[in-house]
Amino acid sequence: MAEIKLEFVAKTFGTFTAVKGVNFAVDHGSFFVILGPSGCGKTTTLRMMAGLELPTSGRILLDGEDVTALPASARDIAFVFQLFALYPHMNVRQNIGFPLRCQNYPRAEIEKAVEEAAKLLRIDHLLDRRVGGLSGGDRQRVALGRAIVRRPKAFLMDEPLGALDSEFRRLMCGELRELHDRIDATSVYITHDQLEAMAMADRIAIMNGGLIEQIGTPQEIYDRPRTMFVADFIGAPPMSFLGVHTALRRGDRTIKIDGAPVEVPELFEDRAEGPFALGVRPENVSFADSSDLRGRVIGAEYLGTTQIVTVTTASGQIKARLPSAKMVQVGETVGLKLRPDKLSLFDATSGQVLSSALYAGGKGG
Amino acid sequence: MAEISLLDVSKRFGAVGAVRELSLSIADGEFLVLLGPTGAGKTTTLRLIAGLERPDAGRVMIRGRDVTEHVPAERDVAFVFQQYSLYPHLTVYDNLAFPLRSPARRMDEGFIRRRVQQVAELLHIERKLGNRATALSGGEMQRVAIGRALVREPAVYLMDEPLSSLDAKLRAELRLELKRIQRELGTTILYVTHDQIEAMTMADRIGVMNEGRLIQLGTPRDIFERPRNAYVASRLGTPSINLIPAALLARDWLPPGAQTVGLRTEHIRISATDGPGPRARVQWVEHLGDQNHVHLNLDTHSLVTLADPAQDLKAGDQVRLEFMQPHFFDQAGDRIATDGVHA
Numbered sequence: 001m002a003e004i005k006l007e008f009v010a011k012t013f014g015t016f017t018a019v020k021g022v023n024f025a026v027d028h029g030s031f032f033v034i035l036g037p038s039g040c041g042k043t044t045t046l047r048m049m050a051g052l053e054l055p056t057s058g059r060i061l062l063d064g065e066d067v068t069a070l071p072a073s074a075r076d077i078a079f080v081f082q083l084f085a086l087y088p089h090m091n092v093r094q095n096i097g098f099p100l101r102c103q104n105y106p107r108a109e110i111e112k113a114v115e116e117a118a119k120l121l122r123i124d125h126l127l128d129r130r131v132g133g134l135s136g137g138d139r140q141r142v143a144l145g146r147a148i149v150r151r152p153k154a155f156l157m158d159e160p161l162g163a164l165d166s167e168f169r170r171l172m173c174g175e176l177r178e179l180h181d182r183i184d185a186t187s188v189y190i191t192h193d194q195l196e197a198m199a200m201a202d203r204i205a206i207m208n209g210g211l212i213e214q215i216g217t218p219q220e221i222y223d224r225p226r227t228m229f230v231a232d233f234i235g236a237p238p239m240s241f242l243g244v245h246t247a248l249r250r251g252d253r254t255i256k257i258d259g260a261p262v263e264v265p266e267l268f269e270d271r272a273e274g275p276f277a278l279g280v281r282p283e284n285v286s287f288a289d290s291s292d293l294r295g296r297v298i299g300a301e302y303l304g305t306t307q308i309v310t311v312t313t314a315s316g317q318i319k320a321r322l323p324s325a326k327m328v329q330v331g332e333t334v335g336l337k338l339r340p341d342k343l344s345l346f347d348a349t350s351g352q353v354l355s356s357a358l359y360a361g362g363k364g365g
Numbered sequence: 366m367a368e369i370s371l372l373d374v375s376k377r378f379g380a381v382g383a384v385r386e387l388s389l390s391i392a393d394g395e396f397l398v399l400l401g402p403t404g405a406g407k408t409t410t411l412r413l414i415a416g417l418e419r420p421d422a423g424r425v426m427i428r429g430r431d432v433t434e435h436v437p438a439e440r441d442v443a444f445v446f447q448q449y450s451l452y453p454h455l456t457v458y459d460n461l462a463f464p465l466r467s468p469a470r471r472m473d474e475g476f477i478r479r480r481v482q483q484v485a486e487l488l489h490i491e492r493k494l495g496n497r498a499t500a501l502s503g504g505e506m507q508r509v510a511i512g513r514a515l516v517r518e519p520a521v522y523l524m525d526e527p528l529s530s531l532d533a534k535l536r537a538e539l540r541l542e543l544k545r546i547q548r549e550l551g552t553t554i555l556y557v558t559h560d561q562i563e564a565m566t567m568a569d570r571i572g573v574m575n576e577g578r579l580i581q582l583g584t585p586r587d588i589f590e591r592p593r594n595a596y597v598a599s600r601l602g603t604p605s606i607n608l609i610p611a612a613l614l615a616r617d618w619l620p621p622g623a624q625t626v627g628l629r630t631e632h633i634r635i636s637a638t639d640g641p642g643p644r645a646r647v648q649w650v651e652h653l654g655d656q657n658h659v660h661l662n663l664d665t666h667s668l669v670t671l672a673d674p675a676q677d678l679k680a681g682d683q684v685r686l687e688f689m690q691p692h693f694f695d696q697a698g699d700r701i702a703t704d705g706v707h708a
Contacts, residue, residue: 218652
C-alpha cells in the first residue's frame with residue numbers, strides 16, 4: 001500500500017516535451033488508470049513514477065517521501081510491462097521467484113513467497129511447468145506473479161493486456177481488479193482502451209498531448225466530460241456533437257439547433273456569439289416524429305438487444321442507441337429527441353465545456 | 366444466384382482437421398461473415414475459396430463453375446489481408462491501379478484512371494492519390510488496401526480481418542463505411558473475423574464456426590435470438606450470456622431435459638423487493654457509463670446483469686432475481702424448446 005503523488009512533473013526529450021507538467025495523487029489502495037491515445041505521454045508518466053526516467057522538472061512523492069531522483073531499484077514499486085517478458089528456459093516457479101533470487105533472499109523464503117503468489121493468481125498447479133507451453137492468460141498470470149512476489153508498495157502496469165484478444169482481455173480485467181482488491185494493492189494502470197479503464201478504475205486520468213484533460217471516477221467522466229476530447233474518447237460509440245453558431249446567456253434552458261429548439265441543462269455563463277458544440281451520448285437520443293430537429297438515417301448497426309443508428313443532420317452526425325426491435329430504414333428522415341438533463345455544451349474553439357446545471361453538481365478534474 | 370458454393374469441403378493440416386465437411390452458399394450481393402475464435406477454420410475457408418489451399422475433399426464453385434482445380438489467378442476473386450500490404454515506393458494512385466495493370470488483364474490507362482478515381486472517392490481518399498503509401502495514417506493505408514481489391518470487379522471479395530489492426534475508433538468508422546460501400550455497389554463479400562460486433566453490424570448472414578465446422582448460419586438477429594446451442598449463444602452478446610446450471614433453479618420452471626439455462630445480462634431483472642424467485646448477493650458493481658454491470662453470486666455461481674446507473678446497489682446487497690426470455694440447453698448443449706424438444 002502506498003500513496004503516490006506527482007507535482008508539476010514534466011519531461012522533455014530534446015526538443016519534444018512528452019509530459020507538460022502533470023499533478024495528481026493516487027490514494028492508498030486505489031486502482032488508478034491513466035488513459036489516452038498513443039503519444040499522449042502516459043507511458044512516460046508511468047516510467048517516471050517507476051524511476052525509469054528522470055523528470056525534467058517536478059517532484060514525485062511515494063508515501064510522502066521525495067523519490068524523484070531515486071533509481072527504480074530503490075523504489076518499492078513493481079513494474080508490469082506490456083509484453084510479458086518471461087524467461088523461456090525457466091519454469092513457472094523459477095520465473096516468479098526470479099526477483100527474489102536476484103536480491104539473494106533465503107531459499108525457503110523464496111519458496112514460500114512463490115507459493116503464496118501462485119495461490120493468489122490460482123496458478124499453483126502450474127508451478128513446475130515450462131512457460132513455453134502456457135496459454136496467453138497463464139503467461140500473463142506468471143508475469144503478474146513475478147510482480148507481486150516482492151510485495152511492493154505499488155504496481156505500475158503498462159498495457160499488460162494489450163497483446164490479448166478482446167474477449168480474453170475482458171476476462172483478465174475482472175481478474176486483475178479482483179487481484180488488486182485481494183492483495184490490497186495500490187495500482188497505476190496505463191491503457192488506450194476506454195472499456196478497460198471504465199471497467200477497472202476507481203479513478204481515471206485522461207491524458208492528451210502531455211497534459212491531463214480530466215481526472216475523475218468513470219461515471220463522472222462519462223456523465224460530465226470537461227472537454228470535447230474526453231467526451232470523444234470515452235464511450236462506445238463516443239459522444240456525438242452538433243455544431244451551433246449562437247450567443248448564449250446565463251439562465252438559458254433552450255438553444256436552437258438548425259432552427260429547432262432543444263432543451264438543455266440551465267446554463268451558468270454568458271458567451272458572445274461563436275461556434276459551440278452540443279454533445280449527446282447515443283443512449284440519450286430517441287426518435288420523435290414531432291421533433292423539429294430532423295435528420296436522415298445513413299446506417300443502422302445491429303448489436304443484439306440494441307442497435308446503433310447513425311443520423312446525418314444539418315448540424316452534424318449523431319448516433320442513437322435504440323432497441324433493436326425498432327424498425328429503421330436507411331435513407332428515411334426522422335425527428336430526434338435529446339434527453340435534456342444529460343446534454344453538454346462545449347466551446348467548439350477551445351473544446352472546453354460550459355458551466356451548466358449538469359456540471360455544477362459534479363466534481364471537476 | 367449463388368456466387369460461391371462450397372460442397373462438403375474438408376482440409377487437414379497434418380493431424381488437424383482445419384475445415385470439416387463444410388457446405389456453404391453465398392448469394393449474389395450478400396455480405397456473409399464467418400465468425401469464430403482463432404483456429405476455427407475461418408481463414409482456411411477463405412484460402413480454399415481463393416485457391417491458396419487445395420481441399421482434401423469436396424468442391425468449390427464460383428458463379429456455377431467448378432474451380433476446385435483452378436489456380437488463384439483463374440478464379441474470379443479479390444483478397445484483402447489483415448495486414449495492409451501496400452507497395453511503399455508507389456503512390457496511392459499507383460497502388461490502386463496496380464491490380465488493373467497486371468499483364469493478365471491489360472486495361473487501357475483511361476479506364477484505369479476512371480476506375481481508380483471512382484474507388485478513391487468511395488473510400489474518401491481521393492485527395493491522397495498523389496501521396497506515397499508510406500505517408501498515410503493506418504486508417505488510410507487500410508482504405509487503400511481495401512480499395513486495391515475494389516478496383517477490380519470480381520465475383521467475390523474475400524476479406525480476412527481487414528480491420529483488426531486498426532484502433533477502436535477507426536474500426537467503428539470503417540465498419541459503417543464498408544457496409545455502405547457494399548450496399549451501394551451490390552458487391553458480394555465473404556468476411557472473416559473473431560469480432561462479434563463486426564459480424565453483427567455488417568453481416569447479412571453470419572456463419573458461426575468452431576473447430577472446423579459451421580455450427581450455425583443465419584441472420585444476426587436469428588443467431589442472437591435463436592442460437593442453436595450454448596456455444597453459439599456464448600459467442601454473441603457483451604457481456605456474454607450467463608450459463609447457469611439448471612440444478613440451481615426451481616425444477617417446476619424448467620422444461621424436461623434442461624441442464625443449463627442461458628440468460629442474457631439484460632434479461633435478468635434485479636430488485637430488492639420480496640416475492641418469488643431466486644436470491645443472489647451482489648459481489649461488485651462495474652460502472653461503464655451508460656450502464657452498470659452487476660456481478661452477482663447465485664449460490665456458488667457467478668452471474669452478470671445490467672442495471673441502470675441510477676439503481677443504488679453495493680457489494681453484499683441481497684437481491685431478488687426475475688428471469689425473462691430464458692434459453693434452455695440440454696446435456697449436449699443444444700437448445701431445447703420449453704416442451705423439451707430440440708428447437
